[in-house]
Amino acid sequence: MMPTAPTAESILGDAIFPALRDHIISATGLVFYADRPESLAGHVGERMIERGLDDCRSYLSLLKEENPGSAELDKLVELLTIGETYFFRHRELFDALRDAVLPVIIARNGNSRRLRIWSAGCANGAEVYSLAIVLRRELSHLVQGWNISIVGTDINRTFLAQAAKGDYEEWAFRGTPPELRRECFQQGDKTWQIARQFREGVSFHYHNLASGPFPATRCGRAAFDLILCRNVLIYFGPDFTERVISQLAECLGPEGWLAVGHAEHGTCFQAAFEAVSFPGAILYRKSKPREAQSSPSGAVPAKTFLHGAHCTMAPRSVEAASNVSRNRLSAGETPIDLQQIRALADRGDVQAALRLCQARLTREPLNPIGYFYEALLLDLVGQHAPALRSLQKAIYLDRKFALAHYYSGLIREKLGLREEALTSFRNVAPLIAGRPETERLPEADGLAVADLQELTRLHIAELERT
DSSP states (O other), X not given: OOOOOOOHHHHHTOTTHHHHHHHHHHHHOOGGGGGOHHHHHHHHHHHHHHHTOOSHHHHHHHHHSSHHXXXXXXXXXXXXXXXXXXXXXXXXXXXXXXXXXXXXXXXXXXXXXXXXXXXXXXXTSHHHHHHHHIIIIISHHHHTTOEEEXXXXXXXXXXXXXXXXXXXXXXXXXXXXXXXXXXXXXXXXXOEEEOGGGTTTEEEXXXXXXXXXXXXXXXXXXXXXXXXXXXXXXXSOHHHHXXXXXHHHHHEEXXXXXXXXXXXXXXXXXXXXXXXXXXXXXXXXXXXXXXXXXXXXXXXXXXXXXXXXXXXXXXXXXXXXXXXXXXXXXXXXXXXXXXXHHHHHXXXXXXXXXXXXXXXXXXXXXXXXXXXXXXXXXXXXXXXHHHHHHHHHHHHHOTTOHHHHHHHHHHHHHTTOHHHHHXXXXXXXXXXXXXXTTOBOTTSSSOBHHHHHHHHHHHXXXXXXX
């Protein structure tokens, strides 16, 4: 009699599943799946069927075996990770790199004429080649004859193979002007291949942030000048995130720079970095003695407002949020003092920030921005149900408040309200439909419409799998 094919339900009911889950998370760092056992079980089930296994003990043994186990982990990782990206994703970040950050690095490295960049979690390589285009095309006059190295790493070997090939379909260019594509790529039958000059100095390698050794630069010749680790930390838990950030800081030379994703800003960077704000983007500069600090032209120091259990998306700049607040208030009303609220939260005094926010809301009971901030603060201190009620008030006052619907979905997920969370996430798409993908949302710090679409799709996909 043939064994019954494993299902997500049978895997979840297997007494060995918790040990299997813990092993997978330990091996990959993907704490994202600790709170999504049904989704993890579904992916594991696919691999168990492929390998002809029918219980968690057998699959765990396979993963622990040195040779076939490592190959099997690679196959599982292909299911667990998302490599959807495109060229010049978050154009404001690349503008900041081109106009301010890279020129500062280049000026500092004038004697060595050497530049080293690491894209950690590079997926299909679009980010790596975007950087190469910026340097070789837009800053070529500054780096002529330089030794430039751009290293892309990922835990997914299939993504790395795609990156090394350098062939991309039309969808990868949705953020790229047509003239740039014609200049930097060679058109084939169905794909576009990166031109040879932008491959120079580019390499791709396997690296696991959870278990692989980090480059032992010790700020020597091999230290990186810039590291991009975008949309990777969202998969990790707080402790692991802090360890990775610390290790990335070790890999940077003095005054090196770190770029992370929209959903990954937070106070966990404060020990090693100074946050620097550019139009539509925030980057982190490795800390140096306070008296020696200065900012590149066009940048202003900026702290980010933590509003989750670990690094996560921050509300937009105080100035912009204050303007919206003023516009939505009746004449004569005083807007909420977002700057003071945010400053208190940045110092870790969340309760004081919450008290101030609530005090101001008694004077501005029709201010949706105020209820949005109140919800972020309540969520930060673990009061998820009250946070949800605050978001509902914000939505009542402004039914087109897309980010409030998105956060309602996040909090309903935490409360175990799966169907209600799905409804909240599904409300987001029609609210931002038809808006340019590169448009920045008015309640998020540089978050573009395309980024919110992608984040929402991710949550909907995971909830629908469960």
